[in-house]
Amino acid sequence: MFTEFIQVEIHSLRVVCVISLFLVSNEANDRLQYDRPTLQNLRDFLNTTRIWVMRRDYSRTYLAKDYLCENYQPTLRRPDYYSLRESYRMSGYWYNYTYTAQLAEGRGYEGPVMRVNEGGWSSRTYALIHWEPTEHCGILRFGGSTCTVMVSQDRLNQSNTRCDQWYRTYCGHYTYTIYQANCSHQRY
Incomplete structure:
Protein backbone atom coordinates (compact mmCIF):
# COMPACT_ATOMS: atom_id res chain seq x y z
CA MET A 1 0.00 0.00 0.00
CA PHE A 2 2.82 2.37 0.85
CA THR A 3 4.55 1.61 -2.48
CA GLU A 4 1.30 2.25 -4.36
CA PHE A 5 1.03 5.61 -2.60
CA ILE A 6 4.63 6.47 -3.58
CA GLN A 7 3.96 5.43 -7.20
CA VAL A 8 0.85 7.63 -7.35
CA GLU A 9 2.79 10.55 -5.86
CA ILE A 10 5.65 10.08 -8.35
CA HIS A 11 3.17 9.87 -11.22
CA SER A 12 1.43 13.04 -9.99
CA LEU A 13 4.80 14.78 -9.70
CA ARG A 14 5.65 13.79 -13.29
CA VAL A 15 2.34 15.16 -14.54
CA VAL A 16 2.93 18.44 -12.69
CA CYS A 17 6.47 18.66 -14.15
CA VAL A 18 5.25 18.02 -17.70
CA ILE A 19 2.48 20.60 -17.36
CA SER A 20 4.93 23.11 -15.86
CA LEU A 21 7.41 22.58 -18.69
CA PHE A 22 4.62 22.97 -21.23
CA LEU A 23 3.45 26.23 -19.65
CA VAL A 24 6.99 27.64 -19.34
CA SER A 25 7.77 26.64 -22.93
CA ASN A 26 4.58 28.24 -24.25
CA GLU A 27 5.18 31.37 -22.18
CA ALA A 28 8.71 31.70 -23.64
CA ASN A 29 7.39 31.18 -27.16
CA ASP A 30 4.59 33.70 -26.59
CA ARG A 31 7.12 36.20 -25.24
CA LEU A 32 9.39 35.74 -28.26
CA GLN A 33 6.42 36.14 -30.57
CA TYR A 34 5.19 39.19 -28.65
CA ASP A 35 8.58 40.91 -28.54
CA ARG A 36 9.40 40.24 -32.18
CA PRO A 37 9.24 43.40 -34.33
CA THR A 38 6.55 43.45 -36.99
Whole structure:
Protein backbone atom coordinates (compact mmCIF):
# COMPACT_ATOMS: atom_id res chain seq x y z
CA MET A 1 0.00 0.00 0.00
CA PHE A 2 2.82 2.37 0.85
CA THR A 3 4.55 1.61 -2.48
CA GLU A 4 1.30 2.25 -4.36
CA PHE A 5 1.03 5.61 -2.60
CA ILE A 6 4.63 6.47 -3.58
CA GLN A 7 3.96 5.43 -7.20
CA VAL A 8 0.85 7.63 -7.35
CA GLU A 9 2.79 10.55 -5.86
CA ILE A 10 5.65 10.08 -8.35
CA HIS A 11 3.17 9.87 -11.22
CA SER A 12 1.43 13.04 -9.99
CA LEU A 13 4.80 14.78 -9.70
CA ARG A 14 5.65 13.79 -13.29
CA VAL A 15 2.34 15.16 -14.54
CA VAL A 16 2.93 18.44 -12.69
CA CYS A 17 6.47 18.66 -14.15
CA VAL A 18 5.25 18.02 -17.70
CA ILE A 19 2.48 20.60 -17.36
CA SER A 20 4.93 23.11 -15.86
CA LEU A 21 7.41 22.58 -18.69
CA PHE A 22 4.62 22.97 -21.23
CA LEU A 23 3.45 26.23 -19.65
CA VAL A 24 6.99 27.64 -19.34
CA SER A 25 7.77 26.64 -22.93
CA ASN A 26 4.58 28.24 -24.25
CA GLU A 27 5.18 31.37 -22.18
CA ALA A 28 8.71 31.70 -23.64
CA ASN A 29 7.39 31.18 -27.16
CA ASP A 30 4.59 33.70 -26.59
CA ARG A 31 7.12 36.20 -25.24
CA LEU A 32 9.39 35.74 -28.26
CA GLN A 33 6.42 36.14 -30.57
CA TYR A 34 5.19 39.19 -28.65
CA ASP A 35 8.58 40.91 -28.54
CA ARG A 36 9.40 40.24 -32.18
CA PRO A 37 9.24 43.40 -34.33
CA THR A 38 6.55 43.45 -36.99
CA LEU A 39 6.65 44.35 -40.65
CA GLN A 40 4.78 47.54 -39.72
CA ASN A 41 7.59 48.39 -37.26
CA LEU A 42 10.10 48.13 -40.12
CA ARG A 43 7.90 50.37 -42.28
CA ASP A 44 7.68 52.89 -39.42
CA PHE A 45 11.46 52.75 -39.01
CA LEU A 46 11.96 53.58 -42.69
CA ASN A 47 9.36 56.38 -42.61
CA THR A 48 11.92 59.12 -42.00
CA THR A 49 14.19 61.44 -43.95
CA ARG A 50 17.46 59.78 -42.94
CA ILE A 51 18.66 56.86 -40.82
CA TRP A 52 22.12 56.91 -39.26
CA VAL A 53 24.30 53.96 -38.31
CA MET A 54 25.33 54.66 -34.72
CA ARG A 55 27.39 51.55 -33.98
CA ARG A 56 27.89 47.98 -35.06
CA ASP A 57 29.80 44.94 -33.90
CA TYR A 58 31.94 44.61 -37.03
CA SER A 59 34.31 46.81 -38.99
CA ARG A 60 33.39 47.90 -42.49
CA THR A 61 36.56 49.01 -44.25
CA TYR A 62 37.92 49.49 -47.73
CA LEU A 63 41.69 49.57 -48.24
CA ALA A 64 42.09 49.74 -44.45
CA LYS A 65 39.93 52.88 -44.23
CA ASP A 66 36.87 52.87 -41.98
CA TYR A 67 33.42 53.91 -43.16
CA LEU A 68 32.23 56.77 -40.92
CA CYS A 69 29.04 58.81 -40.78
CA GLU A 70 27.16 56.07 -42.64
CA ASN A 71 23.53 56.96 -43.29
CA TYR A 72 20.61 56.04 -45.53
CA GLN A 73 17.80 58.05 -47.09
CA PRO A 74 14.83 55.72 -47.59
CA THR A 75 12.29 56.61 -50.28
CA LEU A 76 9.10 54.59 -50.68
CA ARG A 77 8.66 53.59 -54.33
CA ARG A 78 5.61 51.35 -53.92
CA PRO A 79 4.29 49.31 -50.99
CA ASP A 80 7.22 47.54 -49.30
CA TYR A 81 9.72 48.59 -52.00
CA TYR A 82 12.22 51.32 -51.19
CA SER A 83 15.10 53.15 -52.72
CA LEU A 84 17.98 53.56 -50.23
CA ARG A 85 20.57 56.25 -50.84
CA GLU A 86 23.66 55.36 -48.82
CA SER A 87 26.17 58.06 -47.87
CA TYR A 88 29.35 57.64 -45.87
CA ARG A 89 32.64 59.38 -45.27
CA MET A 90 35.97 57.71 -45.78
CA SER A 91 39.37 59.44 -45.67
CA GLY A 92 37.64 62.84 -45.58
CA TYR A 93 35.56 62.26 -48.74
CA TRP A 94 31.85 61.54 -49.04
CA TYR A 95 30.60 58.62 -51.14
CA ASN A 96 27.03 57.92 -52.26
CA TYR A 97 25.34 54.81 -53.66
CA THR A 98 21.72 53.95 -54.32
CA TYR A 99 20.20 50.53 -53.67
CA THR A 100 16.74 49.04 -53.82
CA ALA A 101 15.16 47.23 -50.88
CA GLN A 102 12.17 44.95 -50.51
CA LEU A 103 10.49 44.34 -47.15
CA ALA A 104 9.02 40.99 -46.12
CA GLU A 105 7.89 39.07 -43.05
CA GLY A 106 10.60 37.09 -41.30
CA ARG A 107 10.44 33.35 -40.72
CA GLY A 108 9.71 31.83 -37.35
CA TYR A 109 10.84 34.16 -34.60
CA GLU A 110 13.02 36.24 -36.91
CA GLY A 111 11.83 39.81 -37.22
CA PRO A 112 10.80 41.36 -40.54
CA VAL A 113 13.49 41.43 -43.21
CA MET A 114 14.77 43.93 -45.72
CA ARG A 115 16.44 42.46 -48.81
CA VAL A 116 18.82 45.05 -50.20
CA ASN A 117 19.83 44.65 -53.85
CA GLU A 118 23.33 46.04 -54.23
CA GLY A 119 23.34 45.77 -58.01
CA GLY A 120 23.61 42.81 -60.32
CA TRP A 121 23.22 39.53 -58.46
CA SER A 122 24.49 40.84 -55.13
CA SER A 123 22.03 41.30 -52.29
CA ARG A 124 21.97 41.25 -48.50
CA THR A 125 19.17 40.44 -46.11
CA TYR A 126 18.82 42.41 -42.88
CA ALA A 127 16.45 41.35 -40.10
CA LEU A 128 14.99 43.92 -37.70
CA ILE A 129 15.55 42.14 -34.38
CA HIS A 130 14.56 45.02 -32.10
CA TRP A 131 12.57 48.24 -32.51
CA GLU A 132 12.27 51.08 -29.99
CA PRO A 133 9.46 53.34 -31.24
CA THR A 134 9.99 56.07 -28.62
CA GLU A 135 13.70 56.32 -29.44
CA HIS A 136 13.22 55.80 -33.20
CA CYS A 137 16.01 53.27 -33.25
CA GLY A 138 16.33 49.72 -34.42
CA ILE A 139 18.80 46.88 -34.24
CA LEU A 140 19.35 45.04 -37.49
CA ARG A 141 21.12 41.74 -37.93
CA PHE A 142 22.91 40.67 -41.10
CA GLY A 143 24.08 37.16 -41.83
CA GLY A 144 22.59 35.81 -38.62
CA SER A 145 25.29 37.24 -36.38
CA THR A 146 26.38 40.82 -37.09
CA CYS A 147 24.49 43.68 -35.44
CA THR A 148 23.95 47.32 -36.33
CA VAL A 149 22.18 50.05 -34.32
CA MET A 150 20.46 52.62 -36.52
CA VAL A 151 18.70 55.81 -35.42
CA SER A 152 16.34 58.18 -37.24
CA GLN A 153 17.51 61.70 -38.04
CA ASP A 154 15.11 63.20 -35.47
CA ARG A 155 16.81 61.28 -32.61
CA LEU A 156 20.41 62.17 -33.38
CA ASN A 157 22.41 63.49 -30.44
CA GLN A 158 19.74 62.27 -28.01
CA SER A 159 19.93 59.47 -25.52
CA ASN A 160 18.96 56.07 -26.90
CA THR A 161 19.36 54.20 -23.63
CA ARG A 162 16.90 51.38 -24.30
CA CYS A 163 18.34 50.68 -27.74
CA ASP A 164 21.85 50.63 -26.26
CA GLN A 165 20.74 48.19 -23.55
CA TRP A 166 19.16 45.86 -26.11
CA TYR A 167 22.25 46.11 -28.32
CA ARG A 168 24.37 44.80 -25.43
CA THR A 169 21.81 42.04 -24.81
CA TYR A 170 21.59 40.89 -28.43
CA CYS A 171 25.04 41.74 -29.71
CA GLY A 172 27.47 41.93 -26.79
CA HIS A 173 29.77 44.76 -25.86
CA TYR A 174 32.03 44.76 -28.92
CA THR A 175 31.35 48.02 -30.74
CA TYR A 176 32.60 50.13 -33.62
CA THR A 177 31.27 53.68 -33.34
CA ILE A 178 30.24 54.92 -36.78
CA TYR A 179 28.38 58.14 -35.97
CA GLN A 180 30.39 61.10 -34.74
CA ALA A 181 29.12 64.44 -33.49
CA ASN A 182 30.25 66.24 -36.66
CA CYS A 183 28.59 63.76 -39.05
CA SER A 184 25.22 65.49 -39.37
CA HIS A 185 26.85 68.89 -39.95
CA GLN A 186 28.81 67.63 -42.92
CA ARG A 187 27.74 67.73 -46.50
CA TYR A 188 26.65 64.37 -47.81
